[in-house]
Amino acid sequence: MKKLLLLVSSLLSIASQAADPKPATPATSEVPKSIQVEVLDADGRRFVLVKVITSAEEFVAFEKDTQAITAERKQAELTKQLADIAITTPEKEARTKQLEAQLAKLTENNSKMAKTYNFDLTRQYIIVPTAVRVLTALSDEDYKKFSSAKDFKADSVVTLGENKKFQIRDSIKGPAEVETFKMQVGRVLETKRTLQQLIDAQPRFTKDEDKKKIEEAIKNAQGEVNKSLEGFQKTRGFEIPNEFTIQTTEAKLYTLLSDEEKKSLDEKVQPKDSKSEATPEKK
Numbered sequence: 001m002k003k004l005l006l007l008v009s010s011l012l013s014i015a016s017q018a019a020d021p022k023p024a025t026p027a028t029s030e031v032p033k034s035i036q037v038e039v040l041d042a043d044g045r046r047f048v049l050v051k052v053i054t055s056a057e058e059f060v061a062f063e064k065d066t067q068a069i070t071a072e073r074k075q076a077e078l079t080k081q082l083a084d085i086a087i088t089t090p091e092k093e094a095r096t097k098q099l100e101a102q103l104a105k106l107t108e109n110n111s112k113m114a115k116t117y118n119f120d121l122t123r124q125y126i127i128v129p130t131a132v133r134v135l136t137a138l139s140d141e142d143y144k145k146f147s148s149a150k151d152f153k154a155d156s157v158v159t160l161g162e163n164k165k166f167q168i169r170d171s172i173k174g175p176a177e178v179e180t181f182k183m184q185v186g187r188v189l190e191t192k193r194t195l196q197q198l199i200d201a202q203p204r205f206t207k208d209e210d211k212k213k214i215e216e217a218i219k220n221a222q223g224e225v226n227k228s229l230e231g232f233q234k235t236r237g238f239e240i241p242n243e244f245t246i247q248t249t250e251a252k253l254y255t256l257l258s259d260e261e262k263k264s265l266d267e268k269v270q271p272k273d274s275k276s277e278a279t280p281e282k283k
Helices: 056-084 089-117 140-147 175-204 208-236 259-268
Strands: 002-007 034-042 045-053 125-138 157-160 164-173 245-256
Touching (some): 045 056, 045 259, 125 175, 140 164, 164 175, 164 245, 175 208
Antiparallel strands (some): 002 034, 034 045
16 A cells, blocks of 8 residues: 655546546545545556545445445436337437436436545445454344343444344454455355355265265365364354354545546656555455
């Protein structure tokens, strides 16, 4: 990760250029003459930090906003296709009018997105989770027992959705730590998935030779599951639950710099060799 001090007056005023609609340019406010800009280099491209998400609620809101706008864009694309293939003039006019309304709404929502997150979805972005929590659901009975314990702490439980209680089993902070944790969880889930696939396939083998091979494969797969579970427990201090939720509580949002913006940035600073904090989630 590179943190660079430079003079910027317009770099972070990230205007969007869409293929079809023309989303509103983010409103800009007066910025200090000298500010700290954080960039992330990934796959030969440079991204700039535009938003730090500091709560689980804010992250959920961001995901909902992006999903809603993505759905609106897909609907507009479909309407355009229908307008292009419309046979009759009345149908074409109706589709065109519908498309205009959809694009106007998309432009409006992109503008809101720009004001809230300093970018809009016409530009590629990257989310880097910097803090997550491992949650397990509690039934009403489980919560009653759990909360009645002498050492119970109210902040060890969160409420989501329709008053559904979840126990916080673990909290992971730091982009590298989060990435390592997700890889570890992924390994456990992958070994379990492989084992289950072999078990499901076992009845199809009827020859003695094939039966022995599949039994050996299942035995080896079970060994890999046990190994991954033991590694997880040793590292995290608890057994990975059969059902759990990973909740992002903090994250950094980066948006792709255009060639012109990247050139402007490169002219103002001397690049330093560095690596990204963690494997980002590209969007």
